[in-house]
Amino acid sequence: MAPTVAGVRTVDVLVVGAGLAGLHTARLLALRDLDVMVVDRRRSLSSGIRTTGIFVRRTFEDFDLPDRLLGPGVRDVLLYPPSRRSPIRLTSDRDEYRVADMAAVYAHAHRAAEAAGARVQLGVRYVSTSEGVVRLAGAEPVTARFIVGADGARSRVARDLGLDVNRRFLVGAELVHPIASGTTNPAFHCVLDPRLAPGYLGWVIDDGQHAHIGVAGYPHAMRTGIRHLLNDFAADAPGRAVPTGPIERRGGPIPVGGVLRRLACPAGLLVGDAAGAVSPLTAGGLDPCLRMSELAATVATAYLRTGDQHTLAHYAGHALRTRFRGRLLLRRMLSGIRSPAAAEAAVALLRGRAGRAVAGRILFGDGSFPDVEPPLAPALAEPGKHL
Numbered sequence: 129m130a131p132t133v134a135g136v137r138t139v140d141v142l143v144v145g146a147g148l149a150g151l152h153t154a155r156l157l158a159l160r161d162l163d164v165m166v167v168d169r170r171r172s173l174s175s176g177i178r179t180t181g182i183f184v185r186r187t188f189e190d191f192d193l194p195d196r197l198l199g200p201g202v203r204d205v206l207l208y209p210p211s212r213r214s215p216i217r218l219t220s221d222r223d224e225y226r227v228a229d230m231a232a233v234y235a236h237a238h239r240a241a242e243a244a245g246a247r248v249q250l251g252v253r254y255v256s257t258s259e260g261v262v263r264l265a266g267a268e269p270v271t272a273r274f275i276v277g278a279d280g281a282r283s284r285v286a287r288d289l290g291l292d293v294n295r296r297f298l299v300g301a302e303l304v305h306p307i308a309s310g311t312t313n314p315a316f317h318c319v320l321d322p323r324l325a326p327g328y329l330g331w332v333i334d335d336g337q338h339a340h341i342g343v344a345g346y347p348h349a350m351r352t353g354i355r356h357l358l359n360d361f362a363a364d365a366p367g368r369a370v371p372t373g374p375i376e377r378r379g380g381p382i383p384v385g386g387v388l389r390r391l392a393c394p395a396g397l398l399v400g401d402a403a404g405a406v407s408p409l410t411a412g413g414l415d416p417c418l419r420m421s422e423l424a425a426t427v428a429t430a431y432l433r434t435g436d437q438h439t440l441a442h443y444a445g446h447a448l449r450t451r452f453r454g455r456l457l458l459r460r461m462l463s464g465i466r467s468p469a470a471a472e473a474a475v476a477l478l479r480g481r482a483g484r485a486v487a488g489r490i491l492f493g494d495g496s497f498p499d500v501e502p503p504l505a506p507a508l509a510e511p512g513k514h515l
């Protein structure tokens with residue numbers, strides 16, 4: 129653990145990044161009576177949003193997200209081949225997706241972290257760490273006993289702590305705009321077309337209030353820049369509705385290599401995108417970052433209370449990675465669809481009864497990210513009571 133340095137403020141935990149992973153982890157650590165400081169280079173958490181904000185059923189069932197932050201439930205998915213002809217429609221008998229107002233989600237998570245006792249400083253950039261002292265741009269340096277790297281897909285904290293870093297990325301971009309309420313039926317439109325989204329999909333999700341139109345894919349396989357691809361797609365995307373207000377642009381890298389192996393060391397650990405906690409198949413990272421934050425906070429607290437480095441071994445990616453094999457295989461299959469003809473054939477395969485069952489399992493199942501059960505002794509699992 130970091131030594132204290134005369135004249136420099138000391139905190140138990142410095143969390144770098146006030147995305148969902150950082151704010152949720154900070155709250156859980158502060159609830160366990162640790163002195164927690166969070167820094168984010170963004171001046172406002174409602175600007176520079178990178179995500180669509182689609183929460184899957186498993187997340188809104190398992191986590192306490194206030195209903196007012198989530199749009200209406202979406203039950204219909206339409207899967208289109210490149211020709212856009214005859215999409216496959218899959219309908220669930222329950223709400224499978226809800227698109228969140230992400231600015232409101234971050235504001236809520238910010239308030240919750242502060243209510244638990246964490247101090248959140250915006251407009252402060254993590255620069256480096258050396259011999260326990262963390263240099264920050266926009267604030268005085270601090271000494272942190274432990275650093276939580278929640279600084280996204282290209283984590284600087286991961287590099288500085290000598291932990292694993294993400295190496296495989298999709299890049300995604302989307303347009304978001306309000307639509308006239310009540311004019312559409314909420315639905316999730318997915319287009320499999322490697323010309324616009326090589327290795328992934330183009331999507332339109334309309335939650336009845338906002339439309340999100342996006343594309344993502346492997347940058348090296350894109351024939352033009354993603355901005356052009358997005359504009360092309362938006363011009364005739366299926367299910368698009370007329371904007372009734374300003375159009376916002378979002379985007380960023382999405383790590384799809386699976387959870388990293390080495391996630392923790394005595395100086396700190398990684399959560400969220402920094403940890404590669406994204407489903408390699410669906411590229412969803414909101415559920416994984418909440419799920420892994422719980423384990424990260426439990427392990428960090430136990431380590432800070434006992435100083436026992438063995439506790440850190442409970443926060444390692446190896447065990448989770450073995451449960452990713454199937455998803456990584458499906459990701460390779462999706463990346464292997466390189467021509468419109470192959471995409472037409474893949475969608476045709478999904479039309480049959482067996483294909484629809486597979487698509488239903490992927491889209492409506494509970495398997496986008498494995499459960500993150502801490503294989504911990506009871507004393508570790510409930511540190512507040514036992515340690």
Ligand SMILES: Cc1cc2nc3c(=O)[nH]c(=O)nc-3n(C[C@H](O)[C@H](O)[C@H](O)COP(=O)(O)OP(=O)(O)OC[C@H]3O[C@@H](n4cnc5c(N)ncnc54)[C@H](O)[C@@H]3O)c2cc1C
Pocket residue numbers: 144145146147148149150167168169170178179180181182183252253254255278279280281284299300301302342378379380381382399400401402405406411412413414415417
């Ligand atoms: C276009 C797009 C759409 C997506 N849509 C969905 C979706 O609908 N559903 C889903 O489940 N997943 C989606 N994802 C993935 C999901 O958004 C991420 O997995 C998730 O938001 C990761 O949260 P995070 O807190 O780990 O990282 P981030 O939200 O990226 O937060 C990292 C924070 O660290 C800060 N930061 C970085 N460097 C520094 C530094 N040096 N100093 C201080 N602060 C720093 C950043 O400002 C940022 O606030 C999408 C991703 C993209 C790119």
